[in-house]
Amino acid sequence: MTVRPSAPAFPEGFLWGASTAAHQIEGNNTASDWWHFEHSGSGFVSEPSGDAVDSFHRWPEDMDLLVGAGFTDYRFSIEWARIEPAPGEFSAAMIEHYRAMVQGALRRGLRPLVTLHHFTAPLWFTARGGWTAEGATELFVRYLDRIAPILDAGVEHICTINEPNMVAIMASLRKQGAGTDAFTTGGLPTPDLETGEALIRAHHAARQLLRAKHPGAKIGWSLSLQDVQAEPGAEAAAAEYARPRQTVFVEAAAGDDWIGVQTYTRIVVGEDDGAPVARPVPDDAQRTITGWEYYPPALGGAVREAARVLPDTPVIVTENGIATSDDDERIEYTAGALQSLKSAIDDGIRVDGYFHWTLLDNYEWGHYGPTFGLIAVDRQTFVRTPKPSLAWLGAVSRGADEIVAA
Ligand code: BGC
Helix, strand or coil, rough: CCCCCCCCCCCCCEEEEEECHHHCCEEEEECCEEHHHCCCCCCCCCCCCCCCCCCCHHHHHHHHHHHHHCCCCCEECCCCHHHHHHHCECCCCHHHHHHHHHHHHHHHCCCEEECCCCCCHHHHHHHHHCHHCCHHHHHHHHHHHHHHHCCCCCCEEEEEECCCHHHHHHHHHHCCCHHHHHCCCCCCCCHHHHHHHHHHHHHHHHHHHHHHHHCCCCEEEEEECCCCEEEEECHHHHHHHHHHHHHHHHHCCCCCCEEEEEEEEEEEEEEECEEEECCCCCCCCEEECCCCCCCCCCCHHHHHHHHHHHHCCCCEEEEEECCCHHHHHHHHHHHHHHHHHHHHHHCCCEEEEEEEECECCCCCCHHHCCCCCEEECCCCCCEEEEEEHHHHHHHHHCCCCEEECC
C-alpha cells in the first residue's frame, strides 16, 4: 500500500479539469502552420506530430476517461486551420465536429472551456505575415464570427488566445534563428514587442465580438506566468524583467471575465550592472524532463502575482503540470502546487478552477519526449493507459483529502 500525498479541499463549484490543445493530440493537422514548420527542416523540431494521439477520432474515449475519474471540466482547443483551411473557405463539417465535442462533453457532465487559438494557425494566415500583418485581427475575428454553432452549443468559458506572451517569445526566437534550448537554461527570451501588441489588439477585438454574440459566456485569455522571484534587493529588477514577458499581458486582461494562469516553474531574477538577469537553474537542482526546475509552489506565486495586478479578476488555473516519467513525482508535484494554490485562496484571492496540464501524453511542440499526461498513450495502437495520477487528482477534485492506492 502506498499512501498518496494529500491535497486540501477547495471551494464549492470549483472547476476541476484537465487541459489539452488540438494540435498536440488530434493528429494530421495538415493545413496548419505548425504542420508545415514540422516538415521544413527547422532546428526547433526533432520529429513531426503525425497522428499525434488520434484524439480527433478518439475524443469520446478521452472524455469518458476524464469524467470517469471524477473531473467536472475539460479544456480543449478548436483548430482554426481545420475550420478555415483556405482563406474564407469555412468547413461546415469541422464546425460540426467541434460542436459535437461540446455537446459530447456536456452530455457526459463535463463543462467545456474552449480555447480558440492554441499556438497554431492556418498556414495561409502565417504565410501572409501572421499576427503583425495588416488585417490579421479582422481575419481572426471573421473566424470567431463563424464558429457560433460551436460556442452556442453550451460553452460557458471561452479562452481567446493561449499564451500570447509565449507566441511573442517564439516570434522573437524565430527572428533570431534560436532553438528551444533557450527555455532550459533558466529565464525566458524577450518577447517580440510588435507581435505582443498585435495579440493584445486581437484579444480585445475578439472579446468585443464574443460579448456581443455570446452574452452568457465568460471570456478571458490564458498566460504563461512563471513565478518570478527577486533575489534580495533585486525587487525592481525582477519587476522590470517580468514586465515585457508577463505583466503587460496580465494588464491587457483588465475587463475580462477571468484570467488564465499557466505555471510550471519559477525564475529567479537578480541584478548585474543595473540590469535584470535571470539566474541559471543551479546544477544540483531537481529538474523535470523539459529541464525546468522542479518547484511546485510556483503556482501559488504566479496566482498571487496575477491577483496583485488585477485584484478584481477571478483567476482560473488553465495549466499546471510536470513532464516526468515518474508518476509518483507527478502526484507529489501536483499536491505541492495545490497546497500553494489553496493558501492563496485562503488569503482571499478568488480562484475559480484548476485544469491540469495535461490529460494525455502528447506532442510537446517538436517532440514526444516530455510526458506531461495523466494518461499514457501507445502511439502505434493509440491504446490509452491511465496513470495513478488520473485517479488521484480525480479523487482530489471530488473532495477526498487523502488517497490510498494499492
Ligand atoms: C502550452 C502547452 C505546452 C505546455 C508544456 C504551455 O506552454 O500551452 O501547449 O505543452 O506549456 O510545455
